Amino acid sequence: MTCLIKNVTVVDPKNKIHGTMDVLVKDGKIADVKKGLQTDGDVVEGKGRVLVPGLVDMHVHLREPGCEGAETIDSGCRAAAKGGFTGVACMPNTTPPIDSAGTVRYILEKAKSSACRVFPVGTISKERAGKELAPFGELIENGVYGFTDDGSGVMDSGLMRRALEYSKMFNKALMPHEEDELLSAHGAMHEGGVSTRLGIPGIPRAAEECMMERDIRLVKCFGGRLHITHVSTKGGVEIIRQAKAEGLPVTGESAPHYWTLFDKDVNFNTNFKMYPPLRTPEDGEAIIEGLKDGTLDAIVTDHAPHAEANKDVEYNVAAFGIIGLETSLGLVLTTLYHKKILDLEAIIERMSYGPCRILGVENQGIAKGADAHLTLIDLEKEWIVKKEEIVSKSKNSPFIGWSLKGQVVGTMVNGIWTYQINDD
Amino acid sequence: MEWKHKHLLTIEQLSKEDIEYILETAVSFKEISVRSVKKVPTLRGKTIVNFFCEPSTRTRMSFELAAKRLSADMLNVVSSSSSLSKGESLKDTARNIEAMKVDMIIIRHSMPGSAQLLADCVSCSVINAGDGPHEHPTQGLLDAYTIKEKKGRIQGLKVLIVGDIAHSRVARSNIWTLKKLGADVTVVGPSTLIPAEIEKMGVNVSYYLDEEIPKADVINILRIQRERQDRNFFPTLREYIQLFGVSEARLKNAKKDLLIMHPGPANRGVEIDPAVADGPYSVILDQVTNGIAVRMAVLYLVSSVGSSKKVKMKS
Numbered sequence: 001m002t003c004l005i006k007n008v009t010v011v012d013p014k015n016k017i018h019g020t021m022d023v024l025v026k027d028g029k030i031a032d033v034k035k036g037l038q039t040d041g042d043v044v045e046g047k048g049r050v051l052v053p054g055l056v057d058m059h060v061h062l063r064e065p066g067c068e069g070a071e072t073i074d075s076g077c078r079a080a081a082k083g084g085f086t087g088v089a090c091m092p093n094t095t096p097p098i099d100s101a102g103t104v105r106y107i108l109e110k111a112k113s114s115a116c117r118v119f120p121v122g123t124i125s126k127e128r129a130g131k132e133l134a135p136f137g138e139l140i141e142n143g144v145y146g147f148t149d150d151g152s153g154v155m156d157s158g159l160m161r162r163a164l165e166y167s168k169m170f171n172k173a174l175m176p177h178e179e180d181e182l183l184s185a186h187g188a189m190h191e192g193g194v195s196t197r198l199g200i201p202g203i204p205r206a207a208e209e210c211m212m213e214r215d216i217r218l219v220k221c222f223g224g225r226l227h228i229t230h231v232s233t234k235g236g237v238e239i240i241r242q243a244k245a246e247g248l249p250v251t252g253e254s255a256p257h258y259w260t261l262f263d264k265d266v267n268f269n270t271n272f273k274m275y276p277p278l279r280t281p282e283d284g285e286a287i288i289e290g291l292k293d294g295t296l297d298a299i300v301t302d303h304a305p306h307a308e309a310n311k312d313v314e315y316n317v318a319a320f321g322i323i324g325l326e327t328s329l330g331l332v333l334t335t336l337y338h339k340k341i342l343d344l345e346a347i348i349e350r351m352s353y354g355p356c357r358i359l360g361v362e363n364q365g366i367a368k369g370a371d372a373h374l375t376l377i378d379l380e381k382e383w384i385v386k387k388e389e390i391v392s393k394s395k396n397s398p399f400i401g402w403s404l405k406g407q408v409v410g411t412m413v414n415g416i417w418t419y420q421i422n423d424d
Numbered sequence: 425m426e427w428k429h430k431h432l433l434t435i436e437q438l439s440k441e442d443i444e445y446i447l448e449t450a451v452s453f454k455e456i457s458v459r460s461v462k463k464v465p466t467l468r469g470k471t472i473v474n475f476f477c478e479p480s481t482r483t484r485m486s487f488e489l490a491a492k493r494l495s496a497d498m499l500n501v502v503s504s505s506s507s508l509s510k511g512e513s514l515k516d517t518a519r520n521i522e523a524m525k526v527d528m529i530i531i532r533h534s535m536p537g538s539a540q541l542l543a544d545c546v547s548c549s550v551i552n553a554g555d556g557p558h559e560h561p562t563q564g565l566l567d568a569y570t571i572k573e574k575k576g577r578i579q580g581l582k583v584l585i586v587g588d589i590a591h592s593r594v595a596r597s598n599i600w601t602l603k604k605l606g607a608d609v610t611v612v613g614p615s616t617l618i619p620a621e622i623e624k625m626g627v628n629v630s631y632y633l634d635e636e637i638p639k640a641d642v643i644n645i646l647r648i649q650r651e652r653q654d655r656n657f658f659p660t661l662r663e664y665i666q667l668f669g670v671s672e673a674r675l676k677n678a679k680k681d682l683l684i685m686h687p688g689p690a691n692r693g694v695e696i697d698p699a700v701a702d703g704p705y706s707v708i709l710d711q712v713t714n715g716i717a718v719r720m721a722v723l724y725l726v727s728s729v730g731s732s733k734k735v736k737m738k739s
């Protein structure tokens with residue numbers, strides 16, 4: 001299959017391109033990148049659009065196996081493709097969890113026919129129970145890209161020490177869900193003036209910050225590579241900044257809801273409930289600062305689909321998590337790019353190269369001979385997030401009704417369009 | 425003025441004028457409560473459901489009497505929170521109750537926001553009789569009514585709320601009511617039971633009861649739950665009593681016209697000494713009496729909107 005994307009603005013910091021040209025894709029690879037290319041095959045007019053290296057979301061819950069009512073590998077990957085993602089790392093808190101070769105193989109088999117690449121992440125502990133080390137070697141052999149007990153913190157410091165030490169042999173990152181469950185106990189939103197007003201039990205910032213500090217200390221003492229997931233606090237950003245300044249192999253990620261929504265927005269709406277919880281505007285500012293200066297390496301969604309039955313309940317007992325794949329880039333462009341906080345190069349770094357580097361996925365960008373993973377964007381297109389247009393099986397988005405500027409018009413994985421907007 | 429709220433879910437959502445209007449309306453209903461024939465036909469033909477998912481004898485009885493004195497038909501639905509731990513069944517139960525064509529549901533539930541959740545899923549009026557630690561609006565109102573009845577005003581009074589502020593809906597509804605009416609409110613309790621950033625609700629915070637007592641016009645003492653001790657909010661009940669128990673000795677420097685209040689049921693000998701509960705400052709039983717009048721006023725006003733018939737009150 002051949003496809004020529006003509007007159008498109010190619011932006012790729014790695015290959016130092018920022019200009020209008022043509023991109024020819026042939027047999028899954030980028031055949032050429034320059035002006036005035038011709039083809040007998042398909043032509044996509046790219047005028048007024050931007051072509052960037054395929055976006056990768058390194059924190060996604062695909063829910064399969066075990067919770068197919070909320071999402072499947074197929075539906076989640078279609079949602080990802082619509083959001084411009086050419087790859088997603090799927091978290092292992094499935095049923096069964098990703099703690100054995102069989103489950104990894106099951107996921108990769110299903111992913112073969114899906115709309116984007118899937119990079120499974122294995123558990124740190126067997127059965128995600130926080131007691132015994134999962135078989136890292138076996139998991140890596142079968143294709144996992146990192147380890148986490150996401151959904152639960154690793155409360156056992158001794159286990160975390162061994163996990164970090166053991167991971168050194170494989171050079172894969174541990175990506176713990178930083179939560180001291182004794183500090184967050186029974187909490188359902190950020191602990192502060194709003195939780196006090198609503199009478200909702202609070203989750204203090206310390207619940208995640210204490211665990212980050214513990215894990216960074218463990219890395220310092222015992223080695224291993226640490227990727228800090230879903231940072232929500234100003235203190236968390238500062239902790240990672242310090243660790244990086246010391247030269248430790250520590251990276252970090254955050255998600256758009258942490259700088260666009262805050263505790264004051266919660267008001268018993270369960271689509272505003274997730275872990276870590278929405279914090280305050282001051283935390284949001286610090287996260288943006290962390291994305292600017294590179295303290296935070298990746299923008300993720302923590303896409304967490306939940307069936308309506310688990311959200312349409314009292315706030316305290318509702319499931320944690322929101323979907324995000326289809327709104328992530330729109331939010332980033334609206335709140336960071338158009339506000340001139342991050343340029344496209346920085347956004348590509350945080351949404352493509354950064355995640356790939358942490359996962360250990362090769363990403364050559366838009367270069368001759370590279371695998372054709374591409375995201376085509378209309379930066380100026382204004383659109384409204386509509387519930388009926390959500391592709392994910394679950395609709396638990398707090399952004400329904402938001403007006404965004406900047407939309408994905410096409411997503412290509414291995415040279416094949418996995419998503420293309422219907423042009424009028 | 426015209427009453428326009430179909431539900432009573434929180435005091436936070438009410439204006440100062442709304443609160444004053446309820447309190448004024450309650451005055452005329454209190455007159456009824458002291459007559460020999462205590463019944464008026466105001467809500468004849470209306471059906472009100474007391475939907476209590478948490479044990480509470482006092483509040484349920486108070487609402488029941490209020491409804492009966494207004495000639496409404498009252499049905500009690502008592503359900504344990506354990507069988508209703510999932511909101512789905514809360515909603516299901518509520519919709520079932522509503523299908524019986526009731527005019528109003530009074531709900532008590534252990535989860536904050538549950539009254540709002542109910543109001544969002546049924547078409548009848550909803551009155552919050554306590555939603556977890558969030559709010560208990562009629563308690564806030566009856567406390568304000570009692571203070572106003574005894575003191576003639578609320579503006580400028582110094583009110584202490586003492587005890588477990590963190591888990592108390594009574595504290596929150598009192599804070600909103602009293603702040604809106606111009607009182608100076610101080611919350612007093614162990615630092616572990618003063619919730620984060622409560623100053624943002626416009627109150628002062630103190631950990632030292634003895635320093636606050638001489639300045640106080642009103643002390644509202646909250647019930648302390650013994651279970652809190654198990655979660656390390658304080659080491660022993662004995663130490664709690666030493667620091668925050670309101671005893672006669674502690675009141676020796678109190679103002680002569682101090683009011684002692686308690687939403688009940690009191691742990692006598694714990695947060696309040698029996699001599700104080702039964703002493704000269706205590707208005708605890710007045711609170712119980714006034715509770716009925718205030719709830720009659722609330723049922724009356726809310727039902728006037730629920731049935732989309734506007735009421736004009738002499739004011």
Ligand SMILES: [Zn+2]
Pocket residue numbers: 150151152177229230275276
């Ligand atoms: Zn997590």
